[in-house]
C-alpha cells in the first residue's frame with residue numbers, strides 16, 4: 332500500500348509503470364543519477380545557501396555563492412553519474428550550473444524578495460481525507476506578511492514551459508493546495524518558475540475552481556494506480572528516450588545489463 336504519493340511519483344507512473352513499480356513499490360533505491368539531475372541539485376543547494384544567508388540578514392557576494400556551488404559539487408561527486416549526451420563532459424555541466432547561478436544572481440540581487448523559507452517539505456491531503464496524502468518540497472516560499480504568498484521553483488534543465496503549459500502545470504498548483512491547507516489567512520498565491528538556463532521567469536495563478544479540478548484529477552490518478560495494484564497490474568515497461576536516464580536496467584525486462592551511460 333502506497334500511503335503517500337508525490338507529483339513526481341504520479342508522473343513516473345504515467346511515463347513508465349515499470350519504473351514506478353521499481354521505485355515506489357519495490358523501493359529499490361540507486362545512487363545512480365544523470366548529470367543533469369546532479370547539476371540541478373547542486374544549483375538548488377547554492378541558491379538555498381544564498382537565501383538562507385539573505386534570511387539571516389547577510390547578503391553573500393556572488394563569489395560566495397559560487398564557492399558554495401563548487402564545494403557541494405566536489406563533495407557530492409561520485410562514480411555512478413550518467414552522461415547521456417556523450418559530446419558533453421562533466422566540465423560542460425559544471426560551467427552550465429555556474430552560468431545559471433551567475434545569471435540568477437545578477438538578475439535578482441539585492442534579493443529583497445520576502446523569502447520565508449527554502450526547501451520546505453509539505454505533507455498534505457489532496458481532499459482533506461487521509462486516503463489521499465501527498466508530499467512535496469517547495470524550493471522557496473515568499474510571504475509579504477499580509478497573506479500574499481509566492482511559491483518559487485528553480486528549473487535548471489533545458490525544458491522551458493510556455494505560459495500556457497505553466498497555467499496547466501500540476502506541480503506548483505498542488506503545492507498551492509498544500510499551502511492553503513497548512514497556513515491560515517492565505518489571500519493570494521503566485522506560482523513562479525525560474526528557468527535558470529534561459530534566465531526567464533514565468534508566473535501563474537490558480538483559482539478555486541481550477542484547484543478543485545486538480546484535486547479531482549489527482550484523486551482519480553491515485554485511485555487508478557491503487558486499482559491497478561489491487562488487480563495485479565503487470566507494470567509494463569514503456570520504452571522511450573527516457574530509458575537513457577533510467578537506472579533500473581538490471582530490473583527491467585526489456586533491458587539488459589547496466590545503463591551504459593553511467
Ligand code: SF4
Pocket residue numbers: 347349350568569570571573574577578579580583584585586
Ligand atoms: S528502462 Fe525504460 S522501460 Fe525499463 S523501467 Fe526504465 S524507463 Fe521503463
